[in-house]
Amino acid sequence: xxxxxxxxxxxxxxxxxxxxxxxxxxxxxxxxxxxxxxxxxxxxxxxxxxxxxxxxxxxxxxxxxxxxxxxxxxxxxxxxxxxxxxxxxxxxxxxxxxxxxxxxxxxxxxxxxxxxxxxxxxxxxxxxxxxxxxxxxxxxxxxxxxxxxxxxxxxxxxxxxxxxxxxxxxxxxxxxxxxxxxxxxxxxxxxxxxxxxxxxxxxxxxxxxxxxxxxxxxxxxxxxxxxxxxxxxxxxxxxxxxxxxxxxxxxxxxxxxxxxxxxxxxxxxxxxxxxxxxxxxxxxxxxxxxxxxxxxxxxxxxxxxxxxxxxxxxx
Numbered sequence: 241x242x243x244x245x246x247x248x249x250x251x252x253x254x255x256x257x258x259x260x261x262x263x264x265x266x267x268x269x270x271x272x273x274x275x276x277x278x279x280x281x282x283x284x285x286x287x288x289x290x291x292x293x294x295x296x297x298x299x300x301x302x303x304x305x306x307x308x309x310x311x312x313x314x315x316x317x318x319x320x321x322x323x324x325x326x327x328x329x330x331x332x333x334x335x336x337x338x339x340x341x342x343x344x345x346x347x348x349x350x351x352x353x354x355x356x357x358x359x360x361x362x363x364x365x366x367x368x369x370x371x372x373x374x375x376x377x378x379x380x381x382x383x384x385x386x387x388x389x390x391x392x393x394x395x396x397x398x399x400x401x402x403x404x405x406x407x408x409x410x411x412x413x414x415x416x417x418x419x420x421x422x423x424x425x426x427x428x429x430x431x432x433x434x435x436x437x438x439x440x441x442x443x444x445x446x447x448x449x450x451x452x453x454x455x456x457x458x459x460x461x462x463x464x465x466x467x468x469x470x471x472x473x474x475x476x477x478x479x480x481x482x483x484x485x486x487x488x489x490x491x492x493x494x495x496x497x498x499x500x501x502x503x504x505x506x507x508x509x510x511x512x513x514x515x516x517x518x519x520x521x522x523x524x525x526x527x528x529x530x531x532x533x534x535x536x537x538x539x540x541x542x543x544x545x546x547x548x549x550x551x552x553x554x555x
Contacts, residue, residue, distance in 0.1 A: 244291045247332050264328045266547045271366055273300075279358050283349045293338045297329045298346040299359070301338065304328065306540035309518035312340035351528045356535040360426075363539050367422060372546045377418030377449035378470065379506040380442060380456060382411050382435045383513075385534070386521040393525040397430035407431060410522060410530045413438040414538075416506050418451065420549050423509065423538045428531040440464050449473050451503040473499050513537050 277296040284292035304325055305315045319325050319337045331337055350356055367373060387396035387409040400406040413427045413435065424444040435455035443450070447470035452461075454475045462472040475496045513519040517537050522530050 244293055246294060246297060246330050246335060262324060263544070263547055264324050266550070267543050268328060270370070270543065270546060270550070271363060275366065276359065276362055279355060279362055282353065283346070293342050294330070295346060295349070297331065298338060298342055300329045301325075302343060302346070302536055303540045303543070305343075306517050306537050307544065309516070312343045315343060316340045347524075347529070347532060351532055356532040360535040360539050364422070364424060364542060367542060367546050370546075372420060372549050373417050373422050373424065374419040375417065375446055375448060377451065377502075378424070378444060378447040379416045379418050379503055380414070380439060380450060380452040381503065381506045381510075382413045382438065382455075383510040384411050384431050385409050385514075385519055385530070387530075388522045388525045393522075395430065395525075395527040396522075396530075397432040399431040410527065410534075411435075412510075412534045413442050414506065414509065415442040415444050415447070416509055418449065418502065418505070421505070421509060421545055422542050422549075426534065426538055428527065428534050430527065436461060443468055443470070446470075451499055453500070453503055473502070475499050509541065512541060517541065 273296060276299070277294075280295040280299060283295040301315060301319055304310070304318070305312075308318070310318060316337070316339055319329065319331070323333070326333065326337065329337075350359075364373075384399060384407050386407055387393040390396075390408045393408075396409050398406050398408050399411070409431045411429050411431045411433060413429065414423055415425045416423045425442045427438055427441045429438065435453075436458055439452065439456050439461045443464065445468065447465065447468055450465045450470045451473045454477070457474040457477060462474060465472040476492045517540065519534070519537050523533055524530070
C-alpha cells in the first residue's frame with residue numbers, strides 16, 4: 241500500500257515561537273532517524289492500495305506511548321491533541337493523525353519481521369557511536385514481568401522464588417553499561433529460564449568488568465566472560481572448607497558486598513521500566529509480543545537516559 245505524506249513545517253513555525261527546547265526536541269536531534277526509517281522501509285512499501293501512515297511516525301508514536309504509559313486509545317487521543325507529540329512524530333498542526341488500529345498493525349508488522357531487535361540495536365549503536373556508552377563495565381541481571389493473562393498466554397511460564405509469590409510471565413535478561421546505565425543487550429524468555437544460563441546470550445562485546453548476582457556465579461560463566469575479553473566480578477559461595485576460617489569468611493563477605501553494591505545499580509533500570517514505563521505486566525500475549533514490548537521499553541529508556549547523560553556532560 242502507498243504511504244501518506246505528512247509534514248510539520250507549519251507546526252514547527254508556530255511551536256517554535258517563544259518555546260524552549262524540550263526533551264523531545266533533544267531526542268529528535270540525538271538520533272539519525274533516516275537510518276531508523278531505512279530499517280522500516282519494507283513496511284507498507286507497496287505502490288498501490290490504501291494509503292498507510294509512515295512507519296517511522298508510528299514507531300515514534302510507540303516510543304511516546306512508552307514514555308507516558310499510554311494505551312493505544314490514549315496514544316491516538318494525545319497525538320491528535322498535543323503539539324509536542326505531533327511535532328516529534330512529524331505531523332503538521334491541522335492534518336489528521338493515526339487511529340489506534342494503526343499502532344496495532346505496526347506492532348504486528350514489527351513482530352512478523354523481527355524488527356524489534358533490529359530497531360533496538362540500531363538505536364543503541366548510534367548512541368554507542370556518539371560516545372554515550374562509556375564501556376567501563378557491564379551489569380547483568382534479569383527481571384520478571386507478569387503475563388497479560390494467566391489462563392490465555394500459553395507461552396508464559398510460572399516461576400517461584402523463595403519468600404515471594406509465584407509469578408506467571410516472562411523474564412527480561414539485561415546487560416547494561418555500568419557507568420552510564422545504557423542497556424546494551426537484552427533477551428526475553430519465559431519466566432522459568434534460569435538467569436545464569438542466559439549470561440552468554442546478553443554478554444556484549446568488550447564487556448570490561450562484569451558484575452552479576454549469585455545466580456550467574458559459575459566456572460562456565462567466568463570462562464565465558466574472560467573469553468569475551470572481560471573480567472568477572474561474580475559473588476563467591478561459602479563452602480564448608482572455609483566455614484571455620486574467620487579471615488577467609490570476612491574476605492568473602494567483603495568481596496560479595498563490593499560486587500553487590502555495584503551490581504544493584506541495574507535495579508534502577510528495572511524500577512524505571514516498571515514504575516514509569518508501564519512494564520509492570522505485559523500488554524500483549526505471546527513471547528514475540530512480550531519481546532517487542534520489552535525492547536520498545538529499553539529503546540525508549542536508552543533515549544531518555546542518553547539525553548540525561550548529554551546534558552550532564554555539557555553542564
